[in-house]
Structure formats: structure tokens, C-alpha cells
Amino acid sequence: MACHTGAEKAERAAFPQAAQCTVCHNAADWKAPAIPSQRVYQQRDFVVFSHARHVTTGKVACVACHGEVTKADAVTAEVEHTMKSCMACHKERGASNACNVCHELGQ
Numbered sequence: 001m002a003c004h005t006g007a008e009k010a011e012r013a014a015f016p017q018a019a020q021c022t023v024c025h026n027a028a029d030w031k032a033p034a035i036p037s038q039r040v041y042q043q044r045d046f047v048v049f050s051h052a053r054h055v056t057t058g059k060v061a062c063v064a065c066h067g068e069v070t071k072a073d074a075v076t077a078e079v080e081h082t083m084k085s086c087m088a089c090h091k092e093r094g095a096s097n098a099c100n101v102c103h104e105l106g107q
Contacts, residue, residue, distance in 0.1 A: 007062070011050045015039070040077050041066070048102055059093050 003020060007013035043049050054060040062069075067078025079085070090097050099105060 007051045008055050009052050011052060013051050040075050041081055043081070046103055048104055059095075060089075064089065 003016045004013035005016075054065075055062075065079055065081070069075050069078070072078075086102065087097050089095075090101075095101070
């Protein structure tokens with residue numbers, strides 16, 4: 001939460017500046033590029049996803065969607081983000097699987 005501001009309260013989590021990364025990480029220890037500058041997870045443009053909506057409910061921890069990134073040497077896509085996996089997660093947590101929950105209808 002300290003690195004990706006807005007992850008708890010905004011629709012999107014911000015990407016940290018390089019200076020923020022080096023507070024905890026020694027860039028000399030990383031392979032090129034020294035500081036990751038690319039999103040690992042990207043939702044399709046027809047998917048509506050809100051970090052705030054997922055995190056503030058208290059039902060979804062960051063690791064559920066991102067894996068154990070705090071324990072990894074490099075951040076990679078560890079968790080599958082497909083309609084099937086999202087719907088399974090919603091079912092498991094008792095969240096709605098109605099189409100308009102994750103999709104803007106009429107696009």
C-alpha cells in the first residue's frame with residue numbers, strides 16, 4: 001500500500017516512481033532494467049475493475065490477485081486474470097457474478 005498509492009481508496013493503484021522503489025530495494029541488485037517500469041497485470045478495456053471496491057470490503061487481500069509479490073525477487077504475473085478465475089473468486093466470496101458488475105453493458 002505504501003508503494004502503490006490509491007490501491008485502497010481509488011479505482012486504480014498508482015505506479016511508484018523509481019525513487020520510491022529504492023527506499024526498500026537496492027537497484028544495483030536488480031537485473032536490467034534496474035527498476036521495473038511496466039505493468040504486470042493489464043485488464044482488457046471492456047473490464048471494469050476497481051481496487052477500492054475489492055480492498056475496502058475487507059474480503060480480498062492483495063495476494064489474492066497479485067500473488068506473494070513481497071517475497072519475490074522479480075514481479076511476474078503469478079495469478080491468472082480471466083473471466084473464469086474472476087467469476088470463481090466472486091462465487092467463493094459471495095460476490096455478484098452479474099455481467100454489469102465487471103462489464104459496461106452496451107459497449
